Amino acid sequence: MKFGFFDDNNREYVITTPKTPLPWINYLGCNDFFTLYSNTCGGYTFYKDAKLLRLTRYRYNNVPTDNGGKYFYIKDGDTVWNPGWQPVKTELDNYECRHGMGYTTITSNKGDIKATTLAFVPLNDTCELTKVTLTNTGSADKEVKLFSFVEWCLFNADDDSRNFQRNLSTGEVEVVGSTIYHKTEYRERRNHYAYFSVNTEVDGFDTNRDAFLGAYRGFDDPVVVEEGKATNSITSGWSPIGSHQINVSLKAGESKTFVFILGYAEVDRDKKWEAPNVINKEPALALINKYKDEAAVDKAFAELKDYWTNLFKAYQVKSSDEKLDRMVNIWNQYQCMITFNMSRSASYYESGIGRGMGFRDSCQDLLGFVHLIPERARERILDIAATQFPDGSAYHQYQPLTKKGNADIGSGFNDDPLWLVACTSAYIRETGDVSILDEMVPFNNDESLARPLLEHLKRSFDFITNARGPHNLPLIGRADWNDCLNLNCFSEHPGESFQTFGPSEGPVAESVFIAGMYVKYGREYADLNELVVNNDEASRARKLADEMVDIVLDAGWDGEWFVRAYDANSNKVGSKECEEGQIYIEPQGFCVLAGIGVEGGQAKQALDSVKEKLDTKYGVMILQPAYTKYHVELGEVSSYPPGYKENAGIFCHNNPWVSIAETVIGRGDRAFEIYRKTCPAYVEEISEIHRTEPYVYSQMVAGADAPRHGEAKNSWLTGTAAWTFVNVSQHILGVYPTHKGLQVNPCVPKGFGDFTLTRKYRNTTYNIEVVNPDNVEKGVKEMYVNGNLVSGNIIPYDASQTEASVKIVMG
């Protein structure tokens, strides 16, 4: 069952009922000012950091679901309704929500009134604009009342949700004309405030939540709206809100539009206490005045649309498969940009106060957006590298506002260092900018320890070179990519997961997955050294990577697939010797995509085992058989009920690894089958089972052991976005950036047909046509660049060309 449809021309998903299985959200904002916005107007806004600068309040895990947001109430006689249906939930005559690139439009009708809301964050201003248009569709004149509503958060979202003894007395606001200023704690320590204004005179306002709602009443029946009369309350402590009342007269057929602006202002004030509580309104007034006119709002909206159009020009495909095209051209790239902005901080599953920027997560996300925003990717790499420790290990997370490592979590995830090599290599392959390797970057944010980025990469590589266990495989530390594989726990703290007691860097447990990474990124590290003519270092790294291949084929091969790890007792994990958890997906995908066992046949065998043991109709499970009981020697992985998360869920993030691995051995049919199974557009038809948004990937889909097999969870902020884009764009469609130029080497299913692509790479836009006369899955027979036959399949990069046409003949 579907709850909407794709409108590809407008790059929108159109939701046709507010009663989606779960809130289906969108993100507004491209730079520093962000809003999470659900299809029923739930969500919240923050500036830069969802924990430290939260502007509006949201209660997670609330009932009814997704209660709290930015609401408009329309009082039409005795009927009260919201254009987004929630929170009053008056049945609407008509409802349509369009989630587009950085904006959401909701259009609804009730009786003779039609309401349209368009919400977006202009590209370069720290505010959200909502254009509300009311139309009288009836034949008689009407008088309706419009009430706006936001609930302020007292900026620090964590403190806001806990420290009530203080916070219920600190709230302060100021109202001037139609503008409500929220200035809590400006009198003492803050240099910022928020505001909510509308471009018309108001007939009343409220700033105290209790006055607006009434005692013991909810968002679904505010007394002020019921009575049709704002109280002009000025809150003193308690919970500050912002609400305007506008009485609207509409002749038959008439429309009126109001522009609401929710903004954030930062001001310079050294001696904050000198003018207690008197805010400098200039920055707010500048934006309020700028967006007074509807024309200015329309212009900002047009700029936002152009921004996305231009951005996506970097990669556009036209194939015979409409679903593939819409994912590649629109939604997959869009999700990659959202992970750039949010990392793992704020979604409907990440509270904004938990995880900030992940080290491994942000490095992997970069693989999916580096072609779109290379300059910002460069900055991101330097920020991430600055949280690395001098020994090459790294803080696992950092806070977006401060960019400092999170000491509560610390380090010890031994895959982290290698992801820095992965993203730097991707950045240089994309841009050719080797100068980044010379950038001086601090260790642990200590400037006195600054070294060139290339030295950071060396320490990343050597951290793994040196941290080896009894089989000469890399030590896993607290965990590797699989956060839940805590193989060193039990020796110290039986029965507790790493999250309860902190780092445990055990000396013994080893990871075959990290070994695969070491081979892949060790070779990419060697390539980088070659580029800057560090030939000795390049050959040292290459030799070490080659040695690791042998180690994996020896200690890491189980006969029919790759072993996952060795635990602290040197027992195998992910082997047929195990009672449960005999085969894991990660090493099959990663070792093969690193090229291990391709010649000796192990690669093919491992992938066949994946198909036989891990495949389902909804995607490839992370392991089998699921753990039915808790294994103290394995940790959190076995803490989940079978079929969920790392315990045999379909972890979408590593499905593309297996699909890429299939392209390495040339099986286009199978690679595409894996791609398709977890791809949201292909499961749109079963939205009642899948339940999360059909336009973005979720982290996990319940595996075959779970009662709710096929149900997705944790949408939006997942490395799945980047890796699926890498897979489909670089390996299936096959346009892969190398240091020498773009390589075109598609691996497609039989019958896929011819396709065309445009790819902007460095200074050049390539118009690529791929023809497949022999209907092969892989192989390039001929390549023509601007009509000339060129040998091989790498388009030699020529910086003087801004456009080039390329024809690829598969065969």
Ligand code: BGC
């Ligand atoms: C989850 C992982 C997640 C980790 C983050 C675990 O409970 O299962 O998927 O990466 O928490 O700390």
Ligand code: NOJ
């Ligand atoms: C989600 C985390 O964000 C990611 O870093 C990790 O690799 C996966 N879970 C698997 O545990």
